[in-house]
């Protein structure tokens with residue numbers, strides 16, 4: 731199965747780009763969505779979070795108070811590492827299950843939208859392509875403050891909790907520049923979609939060629955054995 735990793739910085743525009751790709755028919759596995767599911771009440775990750783962070787990170791309904799937990803972990807690296815060590819193995823397991831689901835349904839490829847793709851590095855070895863959604867630091871900060879109602883200090887703290895976006899940009903095979911308008915981003919997404927479709931066809935042709943060569947080699951070997959024995 732052909733795997734495409736989509737990543738970027740906080741509020742750089744990953745969801746915006748992944749919903750454009752979804753409209754073009756790409757199946758998307760969203761790590762933020764998966765991360766919400768794995769901490770639902772009474773799951774293993776939920777119980778471990780309550781054990782380590784205490785009942786003060788729960789809402790009255792018993793669900794995790796994500797706002798409160800976010801305030802704690804973005805202000806404290808040790809606590810962030812602890813939360814990551816609880817949630818990441820569960821997130822990766824659940825994502826793998828989703829990939830198998832798509833594979834069994836006959837999908838040829840899937841896009842993995844993973845904010846911490848290059849930080850954790852667990853998935854990168856399995857990917858055929860990586861895409862970074864980039865926007866300039868001032869725009870990123872402004873969009874983050876506006877979307878999540880954060881102060882500049884809080885927003886800066888969240889940006890600092892991730893690998894610098896410039897560094898991620900250098901690691902990716904494709905970059906979507908999302909500092910401008912949505913229309914501009916949409917045009918780049920269309921181009922990327924075409925490129926991905928082309929490289930999938932190319933990969934398919936290569937696999938068929940390798941299989942055919944191996945088959946032919948086998949036949950020739952068998953014929954040579956028969957001839958010389």
Ligand SMILES: CC(C)(COP(=O)(O)OP(=O)(O)OC[C@H]1O[C@@H](n2cnc3c(N)ncnc32)[C@H](O)[C@@H]1O)[C@@H](O)C(=O)NCCC(=O)NCCS
Nearest residue numbers: 739740761762765796797799800803814817845846891892
């Ligand atoms: C801290 C939590 C409770 C905040 O929840 P909230 O609903 O406010 O934000 P949401 O989950 O939508 O995340 C928003 C963005 O924050 C960034 N982010 C989230 N967790 C982390 C983290 N541990 N380290 C760095 N950045 C992070 C990502 O860019 C993400 O896209 C939540 O993000 C969480 O449980 N994080 C740990 C799991 C995780 O690493 N998720 C990221 C996907 S792998």
Ligand SMILES: Nc1ncnc2c1ncn2[C@@H]1O[C@H](COP(=O)(O)OP(=O)(O)OP(=O)(O)O)[C@@H](O)[C@H]1O
Nearest residue numbers: 739740741742743744745746873877908910911912
């Ligand atoms: N090109 C754009 N022009 C204007 N606003 C945009 C553009 N791209 C994204 N936004 C806005 O910026 C904010 C962040 O975008 P988005 O939610 O797609 O980022 P994200 O990378 O998925 O964030 P997170 O890491 O928190 O999941 C949103 O409010 C979105 O509507």
